[in-house]
Amino acid sequence: MIEYKQKLELIVNGICLTDKLKKYLLEKIGKFYNDDYVTTTGVMLEIGNNHDTYVTAHLNNKSKYVLDLENDEISFYNRKAKEKIDTTIKIWEPSPYMTQANLNNNGEYFKYVNSHFDRARINPISGCSFSCAFCSVNSYNYNLNEISPMDKALTNALLDERVTHVLISGGSPKESDLPFLTKIYEHFPKKFKNYDFDAMCAPRGFTSYTDRTQYRDYIQYLKDVGIKGLSINIELFNKKLCAKYCPEKFNIGNSNYLYFLECASEIFGTLCVRSGLIVGLEPLKDTLQAVELICQTGCMPMLSPYIPYNNIGKFPTVDFLLKAKEKTDEILAKYNIPLAPLCSKCKHNTL
Numbered sequence: 001m002i003e004y005k006q007k008l009e010l011i012v013n014g015i016c017l018t019d020k021l022k023k024y025l026l027e028k029i030g031k032f033y034n035d036d037y038v039t040t041t042g043v044m045l046e047i048g049n050n051h052d053t054y055v056t057a058h059l060n061n062k063s064k065y066v067l068d069l070e071n072d073e074i075s076f077y078n079r080k081a082k083e084k085i086d087t088t089i090k091i092w093e094p095s096p097y098m099t100q101a102n103l104n105n106n107g108e109y110f111k112y113v114n115s116h117f118d119r120a121r122i123n124p125i126s127g128c129s130f131s132c133a134f135c136s137v138n139s140y141n142y143n144l145n146e147i148s149p150m151d152k153a154l155t156n157a158l159l160d161e162r163v164t165h166v167l168i169s170g171g172s173p174k175e176s177d178l179p180f181l182t183k184i185y186e187h188f189p190k191k192f193k194n195y196d197f198d199a200m201c202a203p204r205g206f207t208s209y210t211d212r213t214q215y216r217d218y219i220q221y222l223k224d225v226g227i228k229g230l231s232i233n234i235e236l237f238n239k240k241l242c243a244k245y246c247p248e249k250f251n252i253g254n255s256n257y258l259y260f261l262e263c264a265s266e267i268f269g270t271l272c273v274r275s276g277l278i279v280g281l282e283p284l285k286d287t288l289q290a291v292e293l294i295c296q297t298g299c300m301p302m303l304s305p306y307i308p309y310n311n312i313g314k315f316p317t318v319d320f321l322l323k324a325k326e327k328t329d330e331i332l333a334k335y336n337i338p339l340a341p342l343c344s345k346c347k348h349n350t351l
């Protein structure tokens, strides 16, 4: 059985695949890892005799965790302890339908839809109008994607029976493009009625990020068109660091984030609204303050270990993550609120 600590070690230290295993995987399934965004790049692992731990681990030849091939079976080692880890482990094949669709379309489908474990993610926008310094999404040119190719890409992604739910993801549009996003939120849940759709977005109304008089009506609108859950990610609560690394989020302001969350929890319900925080790029006391305030809005916090990008910061240590989890659990218990996400597979890159 895998311990929680080992999951965190896999997130921050990655995993080494032997050449023998890589060759086998290439022959058997072709592409065996994701290489899209900074937070989702790596091999998708399902670990545990109860199939209850999911983790995305980046490839790292120096990791103490090693996957090898023995008698056509994948074996899992801790080379530092020189021992085999007694658990079942499976590598999730990236969606063969999306891989094929990308091959047939010069990699075009990648910009519209990605799949990770059981969730497909639609990208209504290529790139992002926000300039968060640690994020790879805004390294792509900003463009509004047309509905028709997104629709086709999602249809392909849903051929994969492992996919059970969909996230309409960021980036964030320019304020003048907010109405375009509103159309997208309306189109997909109506068309693909058999799937639950969540939306990840910054606080917003129909035409403005900061006019909070629009928030309540906008959230009600999202609910009415069939969106099932919201992900409104504060990410960094420390004002100085937020201003430095996420200037547009800083301009929207923590108080607007919290007000939006409060309205969202009233309209959607606690278990349908989460707010992500990055753990390891700001002092823990700021993250924990945000956890407490998110709970007070009636929403669920979600903790994402920081994955370094752009030469900013380092991976947090496993001890830091364990402490963050322990302190967060104490706060959650006070409010009787669970840690998001509730989907076990979507915990692949969270605490």
Ligand code: SF4
Binding pocket: 128, 129, 130, 131, 132, 135, 136, 137, 138, 170, 171, 172
């Ligand atoms: S808003 Fe989200 S997608 Fe856009 S740059 Fe910031 S973290 Fe990346």
